[in-house]
Amino acid sequence: MDTNTTTDETIRGDAAVREERPHSALRGWLGVAAITASLFAFLTTELMPVGILTPVSTSLGISVGVAGLMVTVYGVSAGLGVPFIVAWSRRVNRRVLLSALLAVLAAGNLVTAVSPNYPLVLATRLTMGFASGVFWAIGVSMAMRLVPERQASRAAAVVMSGISIAAVVGMPLGTFLEDLTGWRTTFLIWSGLSALVFLAVAAVIPSLPSRNAVPVREVFALPLRNVRLRSVMFTVVLFVLGHFGAYTFVRPFLEGDSDASPASITGLLMAYGIGGALGNFIAGHTATRHLKATFVTACSGLVASLLLLLTVGHWTAAPVVLLVVWGVSFGAWQLCQVNMTLAAAPDTFEAAMSLNTLAYNTSIAVGALFGGLFADHLGVRSVLWFGAALTAASLLVTLAGVRRGRPASADAR
Template sequence: MPVQEQERSPSAFKAWLGVAAITASLFVFLTTELMPVGLLTPLSKSLGVSVGVAGLMVTAQGVAAGLGVPFIVAWTRRVNRRLLLSTLLAVLTLGNLITSVSPNYPLILATRLCMGFASGVFWAIGVSMAMRIIPERHASRAAAVVMSGISIATVVGIPLGTIVEAHTNWRTTFAIWAGLSLLVLVAVAAIVPSLPSENAVSVREVFGLPVRNGQLRTVLLIVIFFVLGHFGAYTFVRPYLEDEASATSTFITVVLIIFGVGGAVGNFIAGYTVNRSLRGTFIVGLVGLLAALLLLRGIGDGEAGAVVALVLWGLSFGAVQLSQVNMTLAAAPETFEAAMSLNTMAYNTCIALGALFGGLFVDHVGVTSVIWFGVVLAAASLLLRLSTGWRKDISTSTVSEDDLAPTA
């Protein structure tokens, strides 16, 4: 084994346990962020606020995760990444605990803001940590494993939190998640190896990256279009199915779980294909996403058609999600954490904007309009990627400065 890989992975088994601990970190961060979605009614009643106001718990954390991350990643650029992740998990644990006992809504909202900053930093450093602790040839697979935490959170975490609330109350749900966050903190501290900071970049340099790096600038634009389109449509998939397919709440729950399973499968497949063709994996994923939206519009007025469309949508989303992370790495291998902080800022901000624009279309044009909103923006992302001429299809395992030079 080469000396570099020995340094990266002194024990293959322990290294993959470390990847599992980072994946568990993603699970608790994402479920904490999205948990209020399933608990809005009991939360609003208990705290004496409207459902819309209660929904700001999700918005506040998402906005904080997006806007704060480039600054915090830059300010902590010399901190050991294991220590930084442990600190982020400590913030998450304390935040969930405070939420579970908070006497009023303003304290909860302030707590969610703090947890949002921690969540954003995790998204910037988590994948790169996993890719550093295993042999370099398996870096893409490690990224895929970590990103599978998104699907696990969707399929298992959010429904589990809702079930706990149904049998106890929402405070118990957040108390349990505080305990889970603490367990993950212990696992990270015990299993993940020491990871001295790499790619130290100041705030000014972070925001200067897309100015100097044309490929990264293009990748960020591709991500912005894709995220706006996907979340603009996906946020309103429930009212769409209720209106078009007369879907019941039980059926919608089932197809959303199916979507999550499809995302996990697509993510797993992409873990192997991105090394063979990163560009091809992303393009195929976006084509699949476009096809899924068109299928939903064409045959989604029946339950069978809706299932087919959501399965394809989930598979495609999983592949595109992993590909865009690898595209960011390929565009800025020497400053990956800084580039991912910009990616996180763009991604989280566009989740909020996608939901906002989608809501405006729903209110003023009709619920079917969000499907066309998603189609147009996903197509824009696809066309931008197709029109981009990079010299060779870069894999995450073999990147050089010559590879990154754009063609004329």
């Protein structure tokens, strides 16, 4: 009886896998493209305030540091909420869940655009953050299920390219639109974009019943049992704290240190984004063979770019070069940390991604919070010193692990 039951379950499971694969390869890759567009929409919404902090603070009568809380509250909800929401929705069809998340994003951007006061803006960003965190936990695995198994890794790489697209196109475009039309119109446009992505997901992604979801207690128990994953998370936290603490206030820094105009800021953010795309491309060829070396090089490049911005950032061409180096370093690091997480917990992918999302987004929030405190009390330049110190600490932790012969922080594949 047990044997028959197991056989029946296996047959049903195999049938479910076959049913969730689209009948057309084209439709499968269109679904991957829709998920990539979703990542673009979520990430640009999350980081949009970075490029428009100054006009938002002026319009709403708040300090730049307080305006930075738009990033903080988004990250708090995206990080802290994801393990619970993913577990509670473990029986929800992933196509339906992603559609709901995009609906929240579209509505949230619309409310932000028309908000009469800053408390409503923060409350709206908090709500959108929950949706963003869940997307990061389920998006890549959804894409991998839409294509034949042999192409799953390629689908994951395509989705992750949305990070570079957001950096190259999304944030600079948002800054450019703000300069032309105002920050409220910018969020209104992004609401329409989110709605279009919602329609694309509804049109091309087939039914994807949930699978491999685990209860909350199992997610939080994973780092207690997995030393390698715990070390990776610690390294990620340090790096993200430093990077986003500094990056959230890059516009005020450039305006004050190099007297950059809004148009120049747009160009510099585009240079950063192009660097990020280049870093992703380079790491795509080096991280699989030399993950430790790629990770260490990326950390070193980011620390160096921050320190040089503080010392020679007022020189005419220096911000362009250093923003590109910053972008290359972060783009390479981003791909490395995903590989590190998957290498540390290959058999618990969804749980590991939930923990990664929690650590990553919570660190964005805390980094932006501390960055705001530094900016308001010690000046914007102090935020870059904060970023350099934390990213350097991440580098030292990695190097210490390498010297001890423990590859947990940057495991070679």
